[in-house]
Amino acid sequence: MTPSSPQSPLWPTARAQARLVLRALRTPSHPATPLLGDSPRRWLRYLPYLVVTAAVAALLPVTVNVLTTAYGLQADAAWPLAVAQTAPLLMAPTRPLQAWWLVFTADVIGAASLTGADTLGSPWPWPPPVVIGYLILMAFLGLRESRPALIGVWLTTGIAGFAFELLRSELSDGVWMLLFILSGVVLVATGALRERGDAQRKLAAQESISEAERAQRTLLEERTRIARELHDVVAHHMSVITVQADSAPYRIPGLPEQAREEFGTIAASARESLTEMRRLLSVLRSADTGGELAPQPGITRVQQLVEATVRAGVPAELSLSVDPAQVPQAVDLSAYRIVQEALANVVRHAPGAVTRVSVVSDGTDLTVVVVNGPAESRAEPLEAAGTGHGLVGMRERVRLTGGTLDTGPLPDGGFRVAARLPLTAPGTAEETA
Incomplete structure (x- = not known):
């Protein structure tokens, strides 16, 4: 054959x-x-x-x-x-x-x-x-x-x-052979040019899709991280409620039987809520996040962030005027994370830039401002162009607390991050008053 x-x-x-x-x-x-x-x-x-x-x-x-x-x-x-x-x-x-x-x-x-x-x-x-x-x-x-x-x-x-x-x-x-050869050369050259252009367009489209997917993945990861951190915050309050409800019959003498039963129901509901929350958290928490069982950081540790930034070669100043005891834990944690991400962006994109961190409270809102000037270091930035994924986490945290976030470049070449975080959850200010 x-x-x-x-x-x-x-x-x-x-x-x-x-x-x-x-x-x-x-x-x-x-x-x-x-x-x-x-x-x-x-x-x-x-x-x-x-x-x-x-x-x-x-x-x-x-x-x-x-x-x-x-x-x-x-x-x-x-x-x-x-x-x-x-x-x-x-x-x-x-x-x-x-x-x-x-x-x-x-x-x-x-x-x-x-x-x-x-x-x-x-x-x-x-x-x-x-x-x-x-x-x-x-x-x-x-x-x-x-x-x-x-x-x-x-x-x-x-x-x-x-x-x-x-x-x-x-x-x-031989003119027929000449045309046969020349036409093949022209077709190969122009065809290769077309395929190269098509490949570049597909690559640009794929990069756009990949960038969108990375942004979405960053958003989901930040939401998962926020959910884990909120568990620690809410679990603390639920544990306090459980202890208070269980100990009420012993702390308050002469408590009626009906009130004892009510406190017992409150304690049982709090324990059940904690159990359901931990069951939900087990889905969000990956196997390698066991270290996150440590207490969550807050405003009291912002000074440590600034000191670490100074050791990294970025001159930074801190203005802290707030009583941590008056700040809810969710706002406390969000403020810390916003400062942490803003300082990390300064180290990555503007090495050597003079940076000022301000965390102040007027009794109603907590205002976090991080402002850096233009990069003064001769060293090349760790990242020439930012993806904006860090800002995604900031916006999620600000949205969680019902606040506002303002970010953008400054006329002198620096950058500004300003967040306003309400100290009272929306809809509860009137109730508290």
Whole structure:
């Protein structure tokens, strides 16, 4: 069994590839949109039309002149043939495959009409203007069509040229081989340029999708972290409620039996809530977060953050004017995390920048402000461009407490992070009053 027999494993593959090429030659791989039509520069959008217009204006009279003088064709036959061989180039910017079918058919008809003429000393079957126009069309084809279509065009060009060569008894001038080689070179070059552009566009789109996915993952991770931290905050209060409810009958003498039962119900409900919360937390807490059982940090540890930032080479100052006892634990933890992330951003993006941290309270709101000037260190930043993922966590924490967050660059090149965190949960201020 030979490799080319119908029973060979290569035969189904060859037939499938042939069907793919024929389908690509029949169906354009893109809609009839202009080449470079989405370019932001106007001259680039008009460039393909200027090229084909100049090519038709130059090739049409030259083709007529060559057909009449070099090949002895009558003018009444040369003009229609020249128009058929050159005018379809005007379709190349939008419909290059359809233009190729028209030009190729006209070129074959022209070569057939010159078969019986005295073409000794003149290139045959493709006159020089035909070769030039054909190569221009190949460039447009390579920039728009798929690889199977380009292979089909190239093979069809070579088969047609070789078929005409078999009809000629004189010594070949090799023009058919020249067009076959040059058209292949042009198709490969322009096709590679198109595929490179497609790959760059897909890569840019994939990077945009990846960036969105990273931002979403950062948001989910921060929410999970907040949920774990809130567990510690809420669990403390629920434990206090449980202890107070259980110890009430012993601390308050003469408590009625009905009140004892009520306190027992409160304690049981608090314990049940703690159990349900821990069960939910087990889903959020990963296996490697056992160290998070330590007490959560707060405003009292902001001084340590500033000192660590100074040791990292960033001159930082702290203004702390707040009584930690008057700050709810959720706000206390959120303020600490906001300062922590803001200082980490300064170290990453603005090494050496003078930074001022302010945490003050007016009795109603806790205001956290972190302002840094332009980077003064000669060292390169650890990150040249930020992703903004750190700000995602800040916004989530501020939203959790019902506050507001204001971030943005300063006119002198620095950056400002300002958060306002209400000390009383929304909807409870009136109740407390």
